Amino acid sequence: MTSVQRDGSGATALDEPAETGKRLSSDERRRQILVAALAVFGTRGYEGATTDEVARAAGVSQPYVVRLFGSKENLFLATIEDALTRLLAAFRAALAAEEDDGLTAAKRIGQAYVDLIEVRGLHQTLAHAYLLGSNPVIGAAARRGFAAVWRFFREEMGIDADEARAFMAEGMLISTMIGLRIVDDYGSDPQITELFRSCFPSELPHVLDVLPRGDERW
DSSP: OOEEOTTTOOOOEOOOOTTTTTHHHOHHHHHHHHHHHHHHHHHHHHHOOHHHHHHHHHHHHHHHHHHHSSSSHHHHHHHHHHHHHHHHOOOHHHHHOOSTTTTOOHHHHHHHHGGGGSSSHHHHHHHTTTOOOSSSHHHHHHHHHHHHHHHHIIIIIIOOOHHHHHHHHHHHHHHHHHHTTTTGTTTTSSHHHHHHHHHHHOOOOOOOOHHHOTTOOO
């Protein structure tokens, strides 16, 4: 799982890959770049991010990123696909889990969505993609991904349309809260504090620990 290290100034840096000290394969480098791309695109959006920023966050050269992905558009498409793959894999794992924890499938899937906040930029990359419907390539990919999430709720989870809508609406609310970095107002603004306690009744301490702050780069 991707994590972020905070220094004393509140700045963040992506963790060094576990394979440091040995030569990475092209697949491992690709994985490393996608981890960085989620963080960078999640913060900057498609238009604001550059392949150079992604390369620096990944600890590789910009020409290497272009050699692997060809263009920023291709990199963003691969990053969207990676985010959706992680999201749906987490949902399916939660759906398949035994109910020995006393939680319903709905609770486990909701928990899986919250747990993915630890993957820096995942929710925000998808949120940025959903704003690019007018882009003929990215918009089409984003629509397919959005529809795949809806189909998961309706066909695999088996809930009705109203329940599926409620799941997606709450997910979008959480994504908005992450993007706003509104966690900075927790504890000082009573309404925002109430909102956090409503959205994260059992996971609040962990969520407060992993959410990106306003002064963090990614």
